[in-house]
Amino acid sequence: DTGTGTGTADVLDTLPTPLSAGPATAPAQDARDAPGGPEALADRARSLLVPVDEPAPRTVPRPAVAPVLPGVPVADRPEVRAPGQAAGAIGGPPCPWCATPNPPGRHYCVRCAMSLAGEEQAAVNRSWWRRMTDFGNRETPWAGDRPRLRRTFDRILTWVVAALVLTGAVYACFQIPRGVQATRDHFAKRxxxxxxxxxxxxxxxxxxxxxxxxxxxxxxxxxxxxxxxxxxxxxxxxxxxxxxxxxxxxxxxxxxxxxxxxxxxxxxxxxxxxxxxxxxxxxxxxxxxxxxxxxxxxxxxxxxxxxxxxxxxxxxxxxxxxxxxxxxxxxxxxxxxx
Structure with missing residues (x-):
């Protein structure tokens, strides 16, 4: 008796009965007459119940990498190297650009990566009249120092200015004797x-x-x-x-x-x-x-x-x-x- 007015017998009365059973009062009477009495029936009923555990709290797996907010990437600090002799360059030829000694057998400087070939150094010291006639083999400008685009008008203007300068130079050559004579006449005693x-x-x-x-x-x-x-x-x-x-x-x-x-x-x-x-x-x-x-x-x-x-x-x-x-x-x- 649980204090609510219902006993074990009442619980057993709610169980289904076989189709071949007789009147509804027969099972109740049989249960009361069975050996052991109502306690045996209650134990039998408890054995039929399946215990169910309380649901455990659900745990979220922790990620391997913690999430972070997006940010600006920080560039690596440049590595500053003081100019000087490179390792293993004792007795090597100096670079014609930065004067850094290089190991024998190298074609490019270990510090500035410029060519160590002697003919390129000789090409740098060419005379001005050779550089004026060298239109197809000019040195490629450095990155960041590239010249502006040459338009058609700029090229025409360049040729016009060059023609005027050449004409003035030729005229000046023919006027040199007259200029010399005018100078002598200016300073001559009268x-x-x-x-x-x-x-x-x-x-x-x-x-x-x-x-x-x-x-x-x-x-x-x-x-x-x-x-x-x-x-x-x-x-x-x-x-x-x-x-x-x-x-x-x-x-x-x-x-x-x-x-x-x-x-x-x-x-x-x-x-x-x-x-x-x-x-x-x-x-x-x-x-x-x-x-x-x-x-x-x-x-x-x-x-x-x-x-x-x-x-x-x-x-x-x-x-x-x-x-x-x-x-x-x-x-x-x-x-x-x-």
């Missing part, structure tokens, strides 16, 4: 040169063209026409071809400033130069409205005649004519040895 014959387009009475070359600044030449005297000229001729360096022109009737207003003063003069081979060239000489001599550079070689033509004048009027007090030519002095 000496006055007197023309052999003098003439003019026209002359005012008492003021012949020879008075402009008499080395006196109180005599002058005038064409005898008023206004600017445009188109009037005075010419000096030399018997022998002469090299001229400078020309000295004194405008007016004298070198005194208070006498400048007595005549018109030449402003622009056109110099027509005739050389020994019959060629002519013209130059323009600009003068200032001042008293006294005015020196102008006049580089000309093998000159036989110089004609100075008046183009315009200062202070031209109907009562004044243009006047030239003095014209002097200068050439290299014989003391220069030229």
């Amino acid at each position: 000496a006055p040169l007197s023309p052999d014959t003098v003439r003019a387009s026209r002359s005012y009475p008492g003021h012949k063209p020879a008075l402009a070359f008499d080395k006196l600044n109180n005599t002058w030449w005038g064409p005898g026409v008023v206004q600017s005297g445009k188109g009037e000229w005075i010419e000096a001729r030399f018997a022998q071809p002469t090299r001229l360096l400078d020309v000295l022109v004194t405008s007016g009737v004298s070198t005194h400033a208070d006498e400048l207003n007595q005549s018109a003063l030449p402003h622009f003069l056109e110099a027509r130069i005739t050389t020994a081979d019959g060629r002519t060239s013209t130059r323009r000489i600009a003068l200032d409205q001042v008293a006294g001599a005015q020196r102008r550079a006049f580089r000309a070689h093998d000159v036989t005649a110089v004609r100075l033509t008046v183009e315009s004048s200062y202070a031209a009027s109907e009562k004044k004519q243009v006047a030239l007090a003095e014209i002097e030519f200068f050439g290299p002095s014989n003391a220069n040895g030229s």
